[in-house]
Each structure stands twice: as structure tokens, then as C-alpha cells.
Amino acid sequence: MTAPLLNVRGVETYYGNIRALNGVDVEVHRGEIVSLIGANGAGKSTLMMTIFGKPQARTGSIFFEGKDITRLPTHEIARLRIAQSPEGRRIFPRMTVLENLQMGASLDDLKHFKEDVEKVFTLFPRLKERQAQRGGTLSGGEQQMLSIGRALMARPKLLLLDEPSLGLAPLIIKGIFEAIKKLNKQEGLTVFLVEQNAFGALKLSDRAYVLVNGRVTMSGSGKDLLANPEVRAAYLEGGRH
Ligand SMILES: Nc1ncnc2c1ncn2[C@@H]1O[C@H](COP(=O)(O)OP(=O)(O)O)[C@@H](O)[C@H]1O
Ligand SMILES: [Mg+2]
Numbered sequence: 001m002t003a004p005l006l007n008v009r010g011v012e013t014y015y016g017n018i019r020a021l022n023g024v025d026v027e028v029h030r031g032e033i034v035s036l037i038g039a040n041g042a043g044k045s046t047l048m049m050t051i052f053g054k055p056q057a058r059t060g061s062i063f064f065e066g067k068d069i070t071r072l073p074t075h076e077i078a079r080l081r082i083a084q085s086p087e088g089r090r091i092f093p094r095m096t097v098l099e100n101l102q103m104g105a106s107l108d109d110l111k112h113f114k115e116d117v118e119k120v121f122t123l124f125p126r127l128k129e130r131q132a133q134r135g136g137t138l139s140g141g142e143q144q145m146l147s148i149g150r151a152l153m154a155r156p157k158l159l160l161l162d163e164p165s166l167g168l169a170p171l172i173i174k175g176i177f178e179a180i181k182k183l184n185k186q187e188g189l190t191v192f193l194v195e196q197n198a199f200g201a202l203k204l205s206d207r208a209y210v211l212v213n214g215r216v217t218m219s220g221s222g223k224d225l226l227a228n229p230e231v232r233a234a235y236l237e238g239g240r241h
Contacts, residue, residue, distance in 0.1 A: 003066050005030045005190055006051070006082075006158055010060035013043075013050045020046040022214035023060070028158065028192050033184050035193040035201040035222070037235060038211035044194040045087050047211070048162045051192075052084060053077050064158070079106075083156035087163050087194075089147040093136025097127050097146055100135050104150030112155070120149040123179055141172035148179070158190050159183070165197045173197065177204050198235035202226045210235075 004027040013021040020043045028034045038044050050057050053074045062070045069077050083104070091100050101120060105113055121128035124145040130138065135146060144164050151159055161180070165173040177200055183189040195201035202208055205222035210231065218225065225231045 002029070004028060004063075005065060006192065007063040008047070008051070008060070009063070011047070011050060011057045011062065012059040013046050013055055014058050015055070020214050021050065021057070024211070024214070024216055026192075026209055026216065028190060030190055031184070031188050032206045033180065033191045033193065033204055035195055035205040035208040036211055037195055037198040037201055037208060037225075039235075040196060042211040043214040044196075044211055045162055046214075048084065048086070048160050048192075048194055051077075051082070051160060078154065081106075081155060081157040082160065083151035083154040083158070084160035085144070085147040085151045085162065085164060087166070089143045091135040091138075091143050091146050091150065093134065095135055096132050097135060097138070098131045100146055100150050101127075101153050104153030106154050113153075116153050116155065120152055123152075123182065124149055141168050141176070144168065144172075144176055145179070148176070152183075156189070158192065161191065161193045163194055163196060165195060165200055173200060180204060198231070199226070202231075 006028040008024055008026040011021050011024045012019060024047060036044050036047065049055060051062055053072055057070055061068055064080055064082060092103060101117055105116065126142055127145055127149055130142065135143065138146060164176050180191055181204060184191055193201055193205065202222040202225050208219065208222050208225050209216045210218040
């Protein structure tokens with residue numbers, strides 16, 4: 001088996017004296033969609049942010065393409081072509097859609113700019129219609145499209161998505177998840193997805209991990225976890241089906 005694209009080994013992350021991650025092991029291979037599911041406060045966003053070096057892991061290591069990135073500053077991690085759509089989307093509200101996309105483009109790669117914008121507009125035609133509109137005036141779903149689009153402008157090898165479905169209507173969520181699937185199938189993009197929406201995430205994913213109180217308690221194929229009674233009881237019963 002080839003080495004994982006992303007390899008998280010025994011990571012512990014603290015906020016002051018509070019340990020938010022307690023020895024996390026996660027692997028993401030090229031071409032996979034892998035999700036991390038877990039309740040609010042489990043440490044999902046902390047893992048995403050730790051991969052990006054902010055905060056840094058206190059213990060353990062993170063490897064990307066075999067390179068140890070645990071102690072790298074965030075901008076150097078981004079330069080390795082890891083891109084993220086953070087929790088809450090974090091688009092620039094006063095900038096237009098097009099300007100937001102410009103902010104995501106890597107400076108080394110401006111010659112691709114037009115082509116890459118067109119790709120984003122093909123994936124999310126809604127953004128094309130609204131390219132001159134300010135980000136802050138977009139709907140939640142459109143802001144999520146923009147946040148993903150901006151991350152794609154960096155031509156990532158690995159796309160990290162933190163709760164893309166949060167606060168969106170079911171039909172909009174479906175569209176977002178379909179776009180992620182399309183990117184993975186058509187472009188071979190590798191995706192690491194964090195979600196409280198366990199049903200949607202597991203259906204979409206090749207593999208998944210369950211995070212409880214900063215620890216991975218279960219892992220398996222998306223299909224197996226969907227069928228797992230413990231997962232069903234904790235994350236799926238009464239949820240979105
Ligand atoms: N900036 C912070 N300072 C202190 N504690 C934090 C901070 N961010 C998150 N935490 C705590 O770390 C734990 C994990 O949070 P988080 O990673 O945001 O969980 P999730 O994304 O799974 O909801 C929670 O107990 C949360 O209160
Ligand atoms: Mg979170």
C-alpha cells in the first residue's frame with residue numbers, strides 16, 4: 001500500500017491546560033473522501049486546525065506526502081496545497097464573489113486564474129450569476145459554495161471541509177454534498193470532511209472515523225459505519241435520513 005497523503009499519528013492538542021485531542025490517529029489516502037463525525041465539542045474542528053498548524057499539536061506528528069508538517073507555520077502548510085473551508089465559512093463579507101475567489105488563488109499560479117474561476121463557476125453556476133455581489137449578502141448555501149470555491153482556487157491536493165452542511169436546508173446540503181462527490185470522482189480530489197451530519201457524511205465517504213472527547217473510538221468504511229448499531233444509536237437515530 002502506498003503511503004497516505006495525510007497521516008496523523010498520536011496527536012494531542014491543548015488549549016491551555018485543556019486537552020482537546022487525546023492521541024488521534026487518522027489516515028487519508030489519495031483519491032479518498034474520508035470523514036470525521038462526532039458530537040459538538042468532540043474536537044473535530046481542533047483536528048482540522050491542528051492539521052493547519054493553528055494550534056500546533058503538543059504531542060504526535062502530522063505527515064503530508066511523507067513530509068513532517070507538525071511544526072510548520074500555517075502559510076507554509078497552505079503552500080504544500082492543503083486548502084480548507086473552515087467552520088462558519090469565513091468568506092470576506094465586503095468583497096465580491098470574484099474577489100473572494102481571487103483571495104484563494106495561490107500567487108505562484110496566477111496564470112491559471114481564469115481557468116480555475118471557470119471551473120468553480122461550472123461546479124457552482126450560482127456563483128457565476130452572483131460574481132459581482134458582495135459575499136456578505138449571499139445566502140448561507142451560496143456562502144458555503146464560495147468558501148469551497150475559494151479553497152479550490154489554491155488547486156489543493158487535499159481539501160479540508162469543516163461542517164459544510166451546518167445550518168443549511170436539506171436540499172442545499174444535498175447540492176453541496178453532490179458537488180464534493182463530483183470533485184472527487186471527476187478531478188480525483190482528496191477530501192477530508194468534518195461533519196455533525198453523520199448520515200450525509202457517511203453516505204458520501206469511502207471511510208470515516210468517529211471522534212468522541214478527542215479520541216477516535218471507531219473507524220471503517222462509510223457503509224459499515226452507517227450500518228453499525230452503535231453509530232446508528234449515537235448519531236443517526238432521529239437524525240436526517
Ligand atoms: N479556542 C479555544 N479555547 C479553549 N477551548 C477551546 C477552543 N476551541 C475549542 N475549545 C474546546 O475544545 C473542545 C473541542 O472543540 P472543537 O474542536 O471546536 O469541537 P467540534 O468541532 O467537534 O465541535 C471543546 O471542549 C471546546 O470547548
Ligand atoms: Mg467544529
